[in-house]
Amino acid sequence: xxxLNAKADYVFKVVLIGDSAVGKSQLLARFAKxxxxxxxxxTIGVEFQTKSLLIDGKMVKAQIWDTAGQExxxxxxxxxxxxxxxxxxxxxxxxxxxxxHMTRWLEELRGHADKNIVIMLIGNxxxxxxxxxxxxxxxxxxxxxxxxxxxxTSARESTNVETAFLTALTEIYGIVSKKTLSAxxxxxxxASLKGTAILVDQDANSGAKGGGCCG
Amino acid sequence: MLYKLxxxxxxxxxxxxxxxxxxxxxxxxxxxxxVFAALVIAAAMYSTTRLMKALRRSQTSSSSSSSSxxxxxxxxxxxxxxxxxxxxxxxxASCSTSDRGRLKSPWSRRKRKHAxxxxxxxxxxxxxxxxxxxxxxxxxxxxxxxxxxxxxxxxPFLLGVYELNTCKEERDKLRTQGRKxxxxxxxxxxxxxGEGSSNGDSHSQGMESAESEEVVSxxxxxxxxxxxxxxxxxxxxxxxxxxxxxxxxxxxxxxxxNISDSESSDSDSSQSQDPPExxxxxxxxxxxxxxxxxxxxxxxxxxxxxxxxIRLDAIRANGDWIPYSQPQAEVSEERAxxxxxxxGLKDYEHLEACRIFHASRLVAVLEAYALYDPEIGYCxxxxxxxxxxxxxxxxxxxxFWCFVGFMRKARHNFRLxxxxxxxxxxxxxKIIKSKDSHxxxxxxxxxxxxxxxxxxxxxxxxxxxxxxxxxxxxxxxMWADQAAIRAGIGKSSAWNRIRQRAPPPTEDLLLYAIAASxxxxxxxxIEKYSSMDEIIRECNNMAGQLDVWKLLDDAHDxxxxxxxxxxxxxxxSSSSSSSxxxx
Numbered sequence: 001x002x003x004l005n006a007k008a009d010y011v012f013k014v015v016l017i018g019d020s021a022v023g024k025s026q027l028l029a030r031f032a033k034x035x036x037x038x039x040x041x042x043t044i045g046v047e048f049q050t051k052s053l054l055i056d057g058k059m060v061k062a063q064i065w066d067t068a069g070q071e072x073x074x075x076x077x078x079x080x081x082x083x084x085x086x087x088x089x090x091x092x093x094x095x096x097x098x099x100x101h102m103t104r105w106l107e108e109l110r111g112h113a114d115k116n117i118v119i120m121l122i123g124n125x126x127x128x129x130x131x132x133x134x135x136x137x138x139x140x141x142x143x144x145x146x147x148x149x150x151x152x153t154s155a156r157e158s159t160n161v162e163t164a165f166l167t168a169l170t171e172i173y174g175i176v177s178k179k180t181l182s183a184x185x186x187x188x189x190x191a192s193l194k195g196t197a198i199l200v201d202q203d204a205n206s207g208a209k210g211g212g213c214c215g
Numbered sequence: 216m217l218y219k220l221x222x223x224x225x226x227x228x229x230x231x232x233x234x235x236x237x238x239x240x241x242x243x244x245x246x247x248x249x250v251f252a253a254l255v256i257a258a259a260m261y262s263t264t265r266l267m268k269a270l271r272r273s274q275t276s277s278s279s280s281s282s283s284x285x286x287x288x289x290x291x292x293x294x295x296x297x298x299x300x301x302x303x304x305x306x307x308a309s310c311s312t313s314d315r316g317r318l319k320s321p322w323s324r325r326k327r328k329h330a331x332x333x334x335x336x337x338x339x340x341x342x343x344x345x346x347x348x349x350x351x352x353x354x355x356x357x358x359x360x361x362x363x364x365x366x367x368x369x370x371p372f373l374l375g376v377y378e379l380n381t382c383k384e385e386r387d388k389l390r391t392q393g394r395k396x397x398x399x400x401x402x403x404x405x406x407x408x409g410e411g412s413s414n415g416d417s418h419s420q421g422m423e424s425a426e427s428e429e430v431v432s433x434x435x436x437x438x439x440x441x442x443x444x445x446x447x448x449x450x451x452x453x454x455x456x457x458x459x460x461x462x463x464x465x466x467x468x469x470x471x472x473n474i475s476d477s478e479s480s481d482s483d484s485s486q487s488q489d490p491p492e493x494x495x496x497x498x499x500x501x502x503x504x505x506x507x508x509x510x511x512x513x514x515x516x517x518x519x520x521x522x523x524x525i526r527l528d529a530i531r532a533n534g535d536w537i538p539y540s541q542p543q544a545e546v547s548e549e550r551a552x553x554x555x556x557x558x559g560l561k562d563y564e565h566l567e568a569c570r571i572f573h574a575s576r577l578v579a580v581l582e583a584y585a586l587y588d589p590e591i592g593y594c595x596x597x598x599x600x601x602x603x604x605x606x607x608x609x610x611x612x613x614x615f616w617c618f619v620g621f622m623r624k625a626r627h628n629f630r631l632x633x634x635x636x637x638x639x640x641x642x643x644x645k646i647i648k649s650k651d652s653h654x655x656x657x658x659x660x661x662x663x664x665x666x667x668x669x670x671x672x673x674x675x676x677x678x679x680x681x682x683x684x685x686x687x688x689x690x691x692x693m694w695a696d697q698a699a700i701r702a703g704i705g706k707s708s709a710w711n712r713i714r715q716r717a718p719p720p721t722e723d724l725l726l727y728a729i730a731a732s733x734x735x736x737x738x739x740x741i742e743k744y745s746s747m748d749e750i751i752r753e754c755n756n757m758a759g760q761l762d763v764w765k766l767l768d769d770a771h772d773x774x775x776x777x778x779x780x781x782x783x784x785x786x787x788s789s790s791s792s793s794s795x796x797x798x
Binding site: 020021038039040041042043044045046047048063068069070071072073075076 | 524527531534565595596598599631633671674751752
């Protein structure tokens with residue numbers, strides 16, 4: 001079979017959302033396959049990848065759902081928010097509008113997903129510093145206000161991509177493992193995150209500042 | 216593979232293909248492609264790209280391309296593919312030209328006829344340019360597709376731009392009217408580009424900010440037909456009625472996209488307002504100076520949103536058409552850039568000339584379509600459908616009307632209210648249910664009987680799963696079926712005579728093909744998959760794994776065995792009237 005289900009201690013469902021062409025699929029391809037495809041097509045509906053990783057000695061299988069960015073598809077994609085324990089809210093830091101839309105995406109997410117979902121705000125394309133249209137401060141302020149993690153990434157240059165996902169997954173793991181969810185090896189059961197407060201993680205913020213490509 | 220990063224040990228899940236680790240090679244490949252793009256001419260470029268793609272594929276997947284000899288037991292390669300990669304849509308198997316020759320499909324065992332040849336095509340016409348035998352024509356196409364050299368002539372018939380019984384004179388007239396109509400839409404688009412924001416620009420994303428420099432360059436038009444037309448200063452409501460429209464030509468010649476086929480749940484509601492463009496343009500929610508967004512009833516999407524997304528998608532359109540469209544592949548840098556400027560395209564510096572040109576044409580036609588059919592506007596996936604048409608049709612206005620014909624059915628998949636797509640998925644589900652109750656029960660158990668896992672296939676009609684050539688084969692066969700039904704010959708005695716050997720034409724060949732592709736995988740699905748996610752993954756990974764003729768063969772078998780159980784009487788009857796130009 002070659003499937004890693006049997007070995008996974010945890011399966012975490014994470015959704016990638018944000019406007020069209022901000023780089024959601026690229027972030028996922030970079031994280032799951034270490035690939036970057038210059039002409040990646042628009043995602044139709046939803047697609048997903050998984051990646052298994054070891055956190056604290058446990059095998060965690062991240063099941064990451066990539067969604068279409070266009071509003072038209074939102075009814076389809078939002079159906080997939082259910083059961084998600086994490087969300088990557090992605091904007092393109094060279095496109096102000098994609099950042100301005102974060103509020104809407106967040107509403108959408110909070111309307112459909114578990115209340116305690118771990119959310120990470122991601123400003124992608126930080127390799128294009130010269131074209132920056134969203135100051136780090138704006139994003140940080142937004143993230144703090146909304147209690148989100150925040151990081152700037154570049155899928156193209158592979159900057160902070162692992163770190164962003166790992167930060168989110170580790171946070172999820174931290175919450176879930178505390179919540180006595182038993183490791184159920186054979187099922188695709190997604191953990192739930194009842195009653196956990198989420199705080200802005202300072203490391204994540206500093207990661208954004210010091211993130212190699214962004215200076 | 217394990218490697219250490221910070222405090223985490225990451226274990227690549229890509230057990231078999233080795234695609235998951237941290238190979239820097241891909242970056243190298245991509246870089247190489249970029250560099251090559253600047254250096255090599257288009258033709259040479261393609262073979263290089265193919266090589267690169269092949270290289271990348273062999274690196275990310277252990278499967279060979281094109282599943283050449285896939286018989287019914289196609290499971291052997293499937294189970295290896297437990298690796299989770301959504302095969303990047305840009306890389307369906309790049310084999311193509313020789314597909315038909317190499318594939319031993321049951322189709323060929325049945326002495327499948329070859330593609331309609333130029334000679335045969337010419338012979339089908341009377342001296343005054345009338346098709347002698349529409350049935351023969353469509354039978355030919357549905358059994359083997361169309362020779363590449365005559366596609367641009369044949370497609371308008373298949374897509375209902377011309378009715379089968381028109382003579383040359385009538386078609387010339389329609390063509391001229393169509394061109395004018397399209398040009399008007401383009402002029403209106405250019406005006407709206409000026410009013411709304413043109414995008415792709417990294418700084419000004421405000422809906423209100425006008426990118427005026429593009430308006431100036433927009434005067435330069437894309438195809439030669441447009442050169443005489445200059446942007447009109449009139450307001451857009453009037454624009455559609457302006458001088459060029461010969462009396463009568465402007466109103467009812469062209470189909471209201473709302474009037475359509477059996478898939479339409481609302482065709483009753485829209486029959487009444489026939490003069491389509493006029494009424495649409497007046498109710499159209501483009502951003503006007505006084506009320507920006509208030510008219511966007513259904514969603515916050517408006518024309519400027521569509522324009523922005525159209526450009527994003529045009530830039531990243533597939534380049535796999537390039538080897539099959541020589542004139543466009545050889546377009547000069549200068550012309551390409553000019554065409555880009557004409558439609559206000561930006562951020563194209565990394566593209567080869569032919570892809571810039573292609574992207575610009577996509578923008579022009581998609582924008583025009585969004586105006587023509589504002590209920591749908593633009594939805595991602597539509598560029599996937601248009602791109603092959605652009606590659607085949609050298610004139611934008613012809614591509615536009617072919618696209619309109621294509622969209623007459625496909626548009627329902629893009630509806631905001633999702634009725635169309637749900638209906639289609641439901642039908643796939645029904646087909647599977649009546650063919651294979653065992654598989655269906657398994658799907659039910661996994662709560663996947665709604666067939667949402669074939670969503671993408673339905674929306675972009677296998678474009679992401681098949682190569683350019685394969686896609687076109689499938690579409691031509693499908694269009695021939697739809698044309699037969701449209702022309703009312705689906706039930707004719709002429710067709711009945713051959714019914715013993717071939718399945719009856721159906722509006723939904725695509726859905727049968729999709730069901731066939733799922734049924735081809737029934738064994739793995741039943742035996743190995745224990746969740747819907749796995750089926751979605753499987754479907755997303757079909758790219759490069761499908762044999763189009765085998766697929767069509769299976770689809771036709773399915774039509775024969777379950778068609779009568781599935782088809783409802785309404786499906787067959789309602790569509791006969793529709794044609795792009797009703798007189």
